[in-house]
Amino acid sequence: MATFAEVVIRPWQPDDDDAVWAVLQEGSHSNINSTFLLCLKKPVLRALGIVVILIGLANGLSTLALVPCFICGIGVIYALSVVSSYVYLYSSTLSDIKDIQQTYISNPDNHFWVAECDNEVVGTIAIVKRYDPDIDAYSSTNIDDLGSVLRQKKIAWLRRMVVRNKFRGMGIAKCLLNESLEFCKRRDYHGVFLITTEVHHAARSLYSNVGFELIAIKPYKYLKGLVIIKTYEFFLSL
The missing domain is CATH 3.40.630.30 (Gcn5-related N-acetyltransferase (GNAT))
Incomplete structure (x- = not known):
C-alpha cells in the first residue's frame, strides 16, 4: 500500500463500487468540452464551414443570415460531444x-x-x-x-x-x-x-x-x- x-x-x-462509478462518470463528463473543441478544429469541419459560406453567398445570403446556421451547427457538434460521453459510460466499453x-x-x-x-x-x-x-x-x-x-x-x-x-x-x-x-x-x-x-x-x-x-x-x-x-x-x- x-x-x-x-x-x-x-x-x-466491494463497497467502493458506487464511488468508482462516480469517478469514471466525472472523468467522462470532464472530457466533453475538450472533445467539443477538438471537433471544432477538425479540418473537415473547417472545410464544411467554408463550403456553407460559399453556397450561402452564391445564393445571395448575407453574412448575418448565415450566423444562425453556424450557431445551430456548433450546437449540434456540442450535443454530439455530450452524447459520446454517455455512450462511453453506458455502452459495453465499461462492462x-x-x-x-x-x-x-x-x-x-x-x-x-x-x-x-x-x-x-x-x-x-x-x-x-x-x-x-x-x-x-x-x-x-x-x-x-x-x-x-x-x-x-x-x-x-x-x-x-x-x-x-x-x-x-x-x-x-x-x-x-x-x-x-x-x-x-x-x-x-x-x-x-x-x-x-x-x-x-x-x-x-x-x-x-x-x-x-x-x-x-x-x-x-x-x-x-x-x-x-x-x-x-x-x-x-x-
Whole structure:
C-alpha cells in the first residue's frame, strides 16, 4: 500500500463500487468540452464551414443570415460531444466495471486500485492481463524487439486511469501509475500496454515521462463515425 501526502492508494473493496462509478462518470463528463473543441478544429469541419459560406453567398445570403446556421451547427457538434460521453459510460466499453471482483480481483494477475483522500475515493486504475495482441500493427515501431516482447503471454493492459477534477495536479495519477507498475513487476509481466486519446494531453505526457513509448495512433469512431477521436497506444517494457 502506497501513500502520497494525504492520499492513500489501496486495493478496491466491494463497497467502493458506487464511488468508482462516480469517478469514471466525472472523468467522462470532464472530457466533453475538450472533445467539443477538438471537433471544432477538425479540418473537415473547417472545410464544411467554408463550403456553407460559399453556397450561402452564391445564393445571395448575407453574412448575418448565415450566423444562425453556424450557431445551430456548433450546437449540434456540442450535443454530439455530450452524447459520446454517455455512450462511453453506458455502452459495453465499461462492462468490466459492472463486476470488478470477477474482472480484476479473482485473477491474481489482474488488480484494481483506488486513490482515497479523507475517506473519499478520488481516483482509479486497473491492470488486466492482455491476450493476443495484434503484432502486425506495431511492425513499424522503433522499440527494440517489440514483436518478440508482445508475443510473450505476460503482457499487462493498464486501464481505468482516472482522477477526479479537483484532485488533479497533486501527483495522484503518478502515484496510481507507480503502484500498478510495481504490481506488474511482482507478477513478472514482460511489459505494459495502454490506450489513451488525443483529449488526454496530461495523461500522454505522464506516460511518456515514466518511460512509455508511443507505438500506434488510430482513429476511434463514436456514433457510427459522427465523432472521430484519435487513440494513442503506448507500451512500456519491464
